Amino acid sequence: MVYTFPKGGIHPPDTKLAAAESITTLAVPDMVYMPVSQHLGVPAKPIVARGDEVKVGAKIAEASGFVSAFIHAPVSGTVQKIDKMMCASGFYQDVIVIKTNGDVWEETINRTDEVISDISLSAEEIRTKVLENGIVGMGGATFPSHVKFIVPDGKKAEELIINGVECEPYLSSDHRLMLEKAEEIFVGIEIIKKAIGVPVAYVGIEKNKPDAIELFSTIAEKHPTITVIPLEVKYPQGGEKQLIKAVTGKEVPIGGLPIDAGSIVHNVGTVFAVYEAVQKNKPLIERVITVTGKQVLQQSNFLVRIGTPVQQLIDAAGGVPEDTGKVIAGGPMMGKTITSLNAPVTKGTSGILMMPSTESKREEMANCIRCGKCISVCCVGVEPYLLMSLAEHEMVDELQEHAVMQCIECGSCSFSCPAHRPLLDYIRLGKNIVREHTKKKK
Amino acid sequence: MNTSVKKIFTVSPSPHIHSEGSISAIMYGVLIALIPAFAMSLYVFGLGALVVTATAVVSCMLFEWLIQRFLIQGKLTVFDGSAALTGVLLAFNVPSSLPLWMIVVGSFVAIGIGKMSFGGLGQNPFNPALVGRVFLLMSFPVQMTQWPQPLNGDFFADAVSGATPLAFVKEGLSKGDSISDIVPQLPHMFQMLTGGIGGSLGEVSALALIIGGLYMLYKKIITWHIPVSILLTMFLFTGVLNLVDSQEYMSPFFHIFAGGAMLGAIFMATDMATSPMSPVGMLIYGVGIGVITIAIRVFGSYPEGISFAILIMNATVPIINKNVRPRVFGAKK
Ligand code: SF4
Ligand code: SF4
Numbered sequence: 001m002v003y004t005f006p007k008g009g010i011h012p013p014d015t016k017l018a019a020a021e022s023i024t025t026l027a028v029p030d031m032v033y034m035p036v037s038q039h040l041g042v043p044a045k046p047i048v049a050r051g052d053e054v055k056v057g058a059k060i061a062e063a064s065g066f067v068s069a070f071i072h073a074p075v076s077g078t079v080q081k082i083d084k085m086m087c088a089s090g091f092y093q094d095v096i097v098i099k100t101n102g103d104v105w106e107e108t109i110n111r112t113d114e115v116i117s118d119i120s121l122s123a124e125e126i127r128t129k130v131l132e133n134g135i136v137g138m139g140g141a142t143f144p145s146h147v148k149f150i151v152p153d154g155k156k157a158e159e160l161i162i163n164g165v166e167c168e169p170y171l172s173s174d175h176r177l178m179l180e181k182a183e184e185i186f187v188g189i190e191i192i193k194k195a196i197g198v199p200v201a202y203v204g205i206e207k208n209k210p211d212a213i214e215l216f217s218t219i220a221e222k223h224p225t226i227t228v229i230p231l232e233v234k235y236p237q238g239g240e241k242q243l244i245k246a247v248t249g250k251e252v253p254i255g256g257l258p259i260d261a262g263s264i265v266h267n268v269g270t271v272f273a274v275y276e277a278v279q280k281n282k283p284l285i286e287r288v289i290t291v292t293g294k295q296v297l298q299q300s301n302f303l304v305r306i307g308t309p310v311q312q313l314i315d316a317a318g319g320v321p322e323d324t325g326k327v328i329a330g331g332p333m334m335g336k337t338i339t340s341l342n343a344p345v346t347k348g349t350s351g352i353l354m355m356p357s358t359e360s361k362r363e364e365m366a367n368c369i370r371c372g373k374c375i376s377v378c379c380v381g382v383e384p385y386l387l388m389s390l391a392e393h394e395m396v397d398e399l400q401e402h403a404v405m406q407c408i409e410c411g412s413c414s415f416s417c418p419a420h421r422p423l424l425d426y427i428r429l430g431k432n433i434v435r436e437h438t439k440k441k442k
Numbered sequence: 443m444n445t446s447v448k449k450i451f452t453v454s455p456s457p458h459i460h461s462e463g464s465i466s467a468i469m470y471g472v473l474i475a476l477i478p479a480f481a482m483s484l485y486v487f488g489l490g491a492l493v494v495t496a497t498a499v500v501s502c503m504l505f506e507w508l509i510q511r512f513l514i515q516g517k518l519t520v521f522d523g524s525a526a527l528t529g530v531l532l533a534f535n536v537p538s539s540l541p542l543w544m545i546v547v548g549s550f551v552a553i554g555i556g557k558m559s560f561g562g563l564g565q566n567p568f569n570p571a572l573v574g575r576v577f578l579l580m581s582f583p584v585q586m587t588q589w590p591q592p593l594n595g596d597f598f599a600d601a602v603s604g605a606t607p608l609a610f611v612k613e614g615l616s617k618g619d620s621i622s623d624i625v626p627q628l629p630h631m632f633q634m635l636t637g638g639i640g641g642s643l644g645e646v647s648a649l650a651l652i653i654g655g656l657y658m659l660y661k662k663i664i665t666w667h668i669p670v671s672i673l674l675t676m677f678l679f680t681g682v683l684n685l686v687d688s689q690e691y692m693s694p695f696f697h698i699f700a701g702g703a704m705l706g707a708i709f710m711a712t713d714m715a716t717s718p719m720s721p722v723g724m725l726i727y728g729v730g731i732g733v734i735t736i737a738i739r740v741f742g743s744y745p746e747g748i749s750f751a752i753l754i755m756n757a758t759v760p761i762i763n764k765n766v767r768p769r770v771f772g773a774k775k
Contacts, residue, residue, distance in 0.1 A: 241771065363460070367561070369564040383768065415459060416463065424456070
């Protein structure tokens, strides 16, 4: 049986050009730029100053508040400055700049490759480790992970769902991680199960990764409470709510969180980071990033120190192809365009995609021909064509009535519209209008 | 490699890829789906079919161009295929013997009034080709209901006028004949399926239209909802009538294969701009068209009613779209 979510979805070309490339380690950069806001929530507060010497893994900024995350030095060296800089998010942000000197790690970090399967820490200690090591959701949302390790009062976690879907075209960092770090990921799943206290875990993997499904299914035989769920290849299969629906049949209610349906979802990359944090005492200072594009010379999956400038990843993959029109952090459906190649990669960067100029420009939009395509592909059941015109006319009440806030910004509607209407652009605008309006009311 | 020169990259919000579907791909897809029916009309009506179709296509495109260029000075969309499609559909809905100037008038009404006056493609509430056709039917009732008899391959023969099977039945019934008197004088059901019956250009072969419909289904240009709900409703409605009194009412097979049923159900009612957007809405719309069509055919004064039925249901589409909404994910059941 192959599972999927019931309504909507699209089948963009897979284009997983880097899927066969093993993970290689990128050289330690001469300089790193660590934004203090690489996670959802309150930015971290810098605790270092210009001139401070740091080792790899040293805390350089601390979480401020519950929904926030610690940030650690990805290289050893000297703090040069704390400055504003244009980041891949498209905004100017505070960035801690460190000039590299050697590669000296904090002694507490276990740097061996050995897989440690025994989980000696208690649930409480695990949560502390996850918080202290700055783990955030690595699938792109970058929600601080420790928050998702606590089940709110009155709620019950029935299952843990591991997101190994990677439904974005082009990206293959999760796929490679699953193939190369499978044992570690299973230990990570057991750790999270223990910390949250859920009885069972499911690993959802799209059918376009049969090797990962096979490997995981074999290992799962030794883990009676972990089940691998092969999923139909359909975008956005990896959307949190879509994945929960596909795996368990349960729907997260409007405005609710996964836990309201009894589920907790973590991405495979996050699970691996949790493993390293708990078993190896290693903070989140590096991650796997796919560097790809149709004209890219060397399709790559790099293990990269966070804070490395995008330019260095691109150079290692053979440079920017001649007619590149667009550079994207993330995948082609939900990624953000990068304006400066000096921008650093962050905890949430899953890929760098270079698109040829021929594919970079949007077609001119035409009248809506009322084909209904946008409605039929929308997995959350809103009517994009309608939301677009409501947003154009700033009709706040109607926008709310037609559930504009439920849109998960998957982009399927814009992708499918034969009239090339920028539906999602306007829906984002509509969401902003609603947000502003609610703020004013308060 | 290009690091020395500072490159300017495009900045735009996601998504960064597109399905590559386009309006013209849809319109040309429908035109391709009309090829079998067009070939049949050539075979059945000879060169007249070609002349009528060409006239309609050229005048529709010309009127669209003129209006966009000189009246509204908007973007030119004349090659997106939709004006050409309106032309073909208009031609398919008239007799092949219709004087050409009438076709030009019909094209003007279809494009000028049916489409551009509302703001062009997608804004028009009524199917433009049907607006043109109904205008012609009201203005030139005689010419619009004189059907040349099929030549069936004899390309250059002179056309003889005659009645369509639907009109023939209607006339017979009004004279007081019973169905069993009328049926022997009608073309055989097989002939109605494959082609070679009197009627508008495009409705001579149910089979050719069905092939076109299957192609559009395969290309995902249409879904099954509208054609199936129309034809099934017509079939069930006439089936019940036929069971009640088989001497007063024709068989359901006759109704779905005769006249414009297939053309209407597959090509006219499925026009995206003028049909509902959701599957449930489409079913409601289809059932409505089926019921009204049969009501007109059986109880009304016109022998054929699908054009009127579609136009009437076109008018209800905004109401249907407003009331039939998809269920929002996570909403209480
Ligand atoms: S971007 Fe929003 S509206 Fe568009 S398909 Fe995705 S969820 Fe639906
Ligand atoms: S997909 Fe585009 S053309 Fe079709 S209904 Fe939606 S907005 Fe209109």
